[in-house]
Amino acid sequence: MRERLSTSSSDGNAENMSDNNVSDKKINFIYVKILIFTLCLLPAIYFIGKTYSSASTENLINTYNEKRWGEFYSLEKNSLDMVFLGSSHSYCTFDPDIFDEDLNISSYQMGMPLQLLDSTYFTLLEVLNYQKPKIAVVEIYWGLLDDEFELKQAGMLFQVLKNKELEKQYISEVFPLGEKIKYNFDILKYQQDYFAFKNKEFKDDIKERFVVFDKGLPKQRGKEEYRSKGYTFCNYNMLDDEFYKTNQFKRFDGKQWEFNDTQKKYLRKIVDVCNKNNIQLIFVTAPIANVSMEHIKNYDIVNSAVSDFAEENKVPYLDYNIVNKNEKLLENKNFRDDAHLNHSGVEIVDRHFLGFLKEKGFDKILKN
Secondary structure (H helix, E strand, O other): OHHHHHHHHHHHHHHHHHHHHHHHHHHHHHHHHHHHHHHHHHHHHHHHHHHHHHHHOOOHHHHHHHHHHHHHHHOOOOOOOEEEEOOHHHHOOOOHHHHHHHHOOOEEEOOOOOOOHHHHHHHHHHHHOOOOOOEEEEEOOHHHHOOOOOHHHHHHHHHHOOOHHHHHHHHHHHOOHHHHHHHOOHHHHOHHHHHHHHHHHHHHHHHHHHOOOOOOOOOOOOOEEEOOOOOEEEOOOOOHHHHOOOOOOOOOEHHHOOOOHHHHHHHHHHHHHHHHOOOEEEEEEOOOOHHHHHHOEOHHHHHHHHHHHHHHOOOOEEEHHHHHHHHOOOOHHHEOOOOOEOHHHHHHHHHHHHHHHHHOOHHHHHHO
């Protein structure tokens, strides 16, 4: 009996071992399949990512950025007296040629689309690696002051920034964890650029093939082009539908706006860098179209928040929405769209800003 029991136990162990071996083989087979699938997928991810990234080079705005930074890097070291920083409102407001001719100086426009103040801060750091400006004019667009983080505008800066150590510092300091991971994969980083470009390409192709015309749709007349010293010239006029139908400000209420702590932090860092380097810092808010201001409720809340910050940090501040309201500088015809000046408006605002510089004695700083 004992022998039978012993034999039975031995047989059972053998069966269990056999079952375990089969189970282990199945698990190993699954792992191998996953590994093979992953290895096959990686080249596809890499290829798609490169395809997506190539779409960013087709973007006209990115082309302007490349020209702006390429020209900047070619400048003679320490040759700039004044630099303009900020978002598209900066390069759609300040034409360095106007200031250089009037003040007999050398200035440069470093504004970039959608730029938050964290990117403006790192742009300033890179500027100071090559130049020692006496004045820095930082354009402050309140529509971006309430944002915590925006990957696309950071990506636009990285496409043209030569300083990879500064890029690493930016990512380390500013990027949320999820965005740090996302930025390591082109397939995620450039997805928005790719589909925006392909959508436009598809529509243009359909129009060409079937001779489709946008009947009744408004069209911009004029031209937009990169000139020099970072400035983008444009003589478009604001379209009729931007007066109300598509005006982006028609639901804006200052009571619902908040000065984001992260952007406030980097604005303070800009103040500190300028103080440390003996640079006269000036804050400016570029004007939006007259009709846009008519749509906005409680703009005084926005203006007060930025004005109070400027006063606390002893920085001169000029809000051209308030100046325009009080002095009637501009008309709707001076705007390219509901938020940006065309060149006729640029000439008006720049002449006014020149008067402000001279009134405050800042022109003397430039001559020293």
